[in-house]
Amino acid sequence: MHIVRVALNLPLDRFFDYLASEHLKISAADIGRRVVVSFGKGVKSGIIVALPEASDLPVGQLKAVDSILRDLPALPADWFRLTEFCASYYHAPLGEVMLSTLPAGLRRVDPPKARTIRRREPEIVAQVPPELTVEQENALGAIGNAGGGFCAYLLHGVTGSGKTEIYLRLVDRALNAGKQALLLVPEINLTPQLESRVAARFPAAGLVSLHSELSEAARTRNWRAAFEGRARVVLGTRLAVFTPLPDLGLIVVDEEHDSSFKQQDGMRYSARDVAVFRAHERGVPIILGSATPSLESWANATDHGTPNRYTLVSLRRRAVENARLPAVQRIDTRSEKLQDGLSGALLMAIEKRLARGEQSLVFLNRRGYAPVLACAACGWISRCQRCAANLVLHLADRRLRCHHCGFESGVPTLCPTCGNQDIHPFGRGTQRLEANLAERFPEARILRVDRDSAKSRKQWEALVEKIYAGEADILVGTQMLAKGHDFPRLTLVGVIGADAALFAADWRAPERLFAQLMQVAGRSGRAELAGEVLVQTQFPDHPLYAALVKHDYPAYAAELLRERQLAGFPPYAYQAMLRAEAPEMAQALGFLSAARACKQADDARIGVTLYDPVPMRLARKAGFERGQLLVESPSRRVLQAFLGEWRAAVAGIKAPSRLRWHLEVDPLEF
Ligand code: ADP
Ligand code: ZN
Ligand code: ZN
Numbered sequence: 001m002h003i004v005r006v007a008l009n010l011p012l013d014r015f016f017d018y019l020a021s022e023h024l025k026i027s028a029a030d031i032g033r034r035v036v037v038s039f040g041k042g043v044k045s046g047i048i049v050a051l052p053e054a055s056d057l058p059v060g061q062l063k064a065v066d067s068i069l070r071d072l073p074a075l076p077a078d079w080f081r082l083t084e085f086c087a088s089y090y091h092a093p094l095g096e097v098m099l100s101t102l103p104a105g106l107r108r109v110d111p112p113k114a115r116t117i118r119r120r121e122p123e124i125v126a127q128v129p130p131e132l133t134v135e136q137e138n139a140l141g142a143i144g145n146a147g148g149g150f151c152a153y154l155l156h157g158v159t160g161s162g163k164t165e166i167y168l169r170l171v172d173r174a175l176n177a178g179k180q181a182l183l184l185v186p187e188i189n190l191t192p193q194l195e196s197r198v199a200a201r202f203p204a205a206g207l208v209s210l211h212s213e214l215s216e217a218a219r220t221r222n223w224r225a226a227f228e229g230r231a232r233v234v235l236g237t238r239l240a241v242f243t244p245l246p247d248l249g250l251i252v253v254d255e256e257h258d259s260s261f262k263q264q265d266g267m268r269y270s271a272r273d274v275a276v277f278r279a280h281e282r283g284v285p286i287i288l289g290s291a292t293p294s295l296e297s298w299a300n301a302t303d304h305g306t307p308n309r310y311t312l313v314s315l316r317r318r319a320v321e322n323a324r325l326p327a328v329q330r331i332d333t334r335s336e337k338l339q340d341g342l343s344g345a346l347l348m349a350i351e352k353r354l355a356r357g358e359q360s361l362v363f364l365n366r367r368g369y370a371p372v373l374a375c376a377a378c379g380w381i382s383r384c385q386r387c388a389a390n391l392v393l394h395l396a397d398r399r400l401r402c403h404h405c406g407f408e409s410g411v412p413t414l415c416p417t418c419g420n421q422d423i424h425p426f427g428r429g430t431q432r433l434e435a436n437l438a439e440r441f442p443e444a445r446i447l448r449v450d451r452d453s454a455k456s457r458k459q460w461e462a463l464v465e466k467i468y469a470g471e472a473d474i475l476v477g478t479q480m481l482a483k484g485h486d487f488p489r490l491t492l493v494g495v496i497g498a499d500a501a502l503f504a505a506d507w508r509a510p511e512r513l514f515a516q517l518m519q520v521a522g523r524s525g526r527a528e529l530a531g532e533v534l535v536q537t538q539f540p541d542h543p544l545y546a547a548l549v550k551h552d553y554p555a556y557a558a559e560l561l562r563e564r565q566l567a568g569f570p571p572y573a574y575q576a577m578l579r580a581e582a583p584e585m586a587q588a589l590g591f592l593s594a595a596r597a598c599k600q601a602d603d604a605r606i607g608v609t610l611y612d613p614v615p616m617r618l619a620r621k622a623g624f625e626r627g628q629l630l631v632e633s634p635s636r637r638v639l640q641a642f643l644g645e646w647r648a649a650v651a652g653i654k655a656p657s658r659l660r661w662h663l664e665v666d667p668l669e670f
Helices: 077-089 094-100 134-142 163-176 192-201 216-227 238-242 271-282 295-301 344-356 430-440 457-468 499-503 509-521 543-549 553-567 585-596 636-651
Strands: 002-008 016-020 034-039 042-050 065-069 151-157 180-184 208-210 233-236 248-254 285-290 311-315 327-332 359-363 372-375 392-394 399-401 408-410 423-426 446-449 474-477 490-495 532-537 574-582 614-621 624-633 660-665
Touching: 002 034, 002 094, 016 034, 016 065, 042 065, 042 094, 077 094, 077 238, 077 271, 134 151, 134 163, 134 311, 151 163, 151 271, 151 295, 163 180, 163 192, 163 248, 163 285, 180 238, 180 271, 192 233, 192 457, 208 216, 233 238, 238 271, 248 271, 271 285, 295 553, 327 543, 344 359, 344 490, 344 532, 372 392, 430 446, 430 474, 446 457, 490 509, 499 509, 509 543, 509 553, 532 543, 543 553, 574 585, 574 636, 585 614, 585 624, 585 636, 624 636, 636 660
Parallel strands: 151 285, 151 311, 180 233, 180 248, 208 233, 248 285, 327 532, 359 474, 359 490, 446 474, 490 532
Antiparallel strands: 002 016, 002 042, 034 042, 034 065, 372 423, 392 399, 399 408, 574 624, 574 660, 614 624
16 A cells, blocks of 8 residues: 545645555556545545655545546646646645646546547648748847747737747747747637647647637647647647646747736736746746737836846837838817717728728727616616626617626616616717717728627637628727737727726726737738827827827836836735625625734834735625735745745634635736
């Protein structure tokens, strides 16, 4: 009999010992293999983490291992180090981290039989790489070879500068050196183009993708192909960062600033940061690419008060010959009476595009018809019963919908409180904009692209197809349309309703808005046709818009970093957030106060500041009242040391039974 130490998917900071009988033939080579064990009244699958000589428990109390699964190679040591790092950095239970990073199919107690599936191999048309531009040559020259050890590069390239071509050349290098490449993208359903481009360039690389829209079987199959080294290129969203890759030689994180890299439940990790750790740990290069890098990465790559930890590589021009960055203009809307929210200048510009047979995009980052329905007689407004938020009017399917908890109801025809017939939508979302534009340009073909019209990847692809085929004249879209697309006939981008984010309570809002506007502006003028961007604003002198007009990311980033440094915000401070939710706000805040009292000494002594517990901005969500407590330190190391002990103390607080809490390191939202 051996003692086998097993990691289980449980919210506990410990492993579990079992006994393995001789006939299972468990040896050191099985560390990293899955086993089935009994736990409580049922069975669970776990991962063997060690074969210790002795257990803390008397051997007589240990249960036996039911079976061992040898269908896969054992998870390797570097995968253990990666999950251990995550558990320790994000203060999450190690067993949970380990098991939750496996595809669900491999977490089952009775793994589905590995069927040989005849895959429909998509027809791959091999693609000839274009000749590099001088800038691209230089950038590639600056980026070291796979095999040259760890180095982090920040590839800052304006929209359309050909970053993808750089990634592909680096992948090529890695493949030639016998290595695997891992490409991480923020949202895979927004980037089917990249998938086909990679497949076309490397038809023999067995490209697999890993994202949450895949069926469980497909995800398991692809994960396996990567783990067994058959897939030489892996393209995936944040969860793919944990895929064990025996020959990993390169990591690319495209659109590295994108908040989709942040996991918002369970272990709240940043796939970008985990990727950097992984590259470092494996001694391979990592490329973080963006037209608008996160300020954290920018500070790491430039001289902004932090040591230069990343190497900055820049692409300042568009790759396609004659393609210029679009001319950006501000339209001062203070002195003008808008027509359905649209200025004369923007309407005229759209008209011009219609006459020339070119496409326009009107960007409004708010979906639905109107943000709220209201009664002028009694002041009733459509509020969500479960959240501190309004119900958004969706006229396309006549529903009132909460964008936070998913609650929905029909649209009342009379005011529910006073019976008044005169209830009106207030404000404007994409559906209303679409209707307004249709009235104004009855001959135009208008296409709305947002989460409602593109719910699935299929619908999204169909919409994109239509745009490419020139079957739309005016696009109305949210930030969904802002990312990564090349529409050669799109020559006008109008931005409306952006001002709201200028003065939002969240201090990261300007960074996000700037990135969004740079990205959406970058959709126009991608080919030979020149692009124009018109931004409607009541604050034309705001530095954000001034930088946008000049396409000057570095200047605006420098300004924001100066502000952050003065205010002592990240990246000049390190933060963690303890959040609690309960039926009553008093319970949530009470728990957080008790947590605050758990620290071992006063703030100055421990070098960590604990702020007062406060209600979250969305104070109620899905029937739970929510509070948060910010923890901050100028030193990551000091913060980490504090969190380790503190979390254990917090876990010991006696809380009301319906209270839930979690700790998030490096929170992005406030
Ligand atoms: P980014 O990701 O930087 O916004 P892309 O990689 O999408 O830019 O490239 C923008 C456009 O430029 C694409 O249509 C791409 O095919 C084209 N392109 C990239 N590199 C070259 C090159 N060396 N020569 C010609 N066209 C290029
Ligand atoms: Zn009323
Ligand atoms: Zn709600």
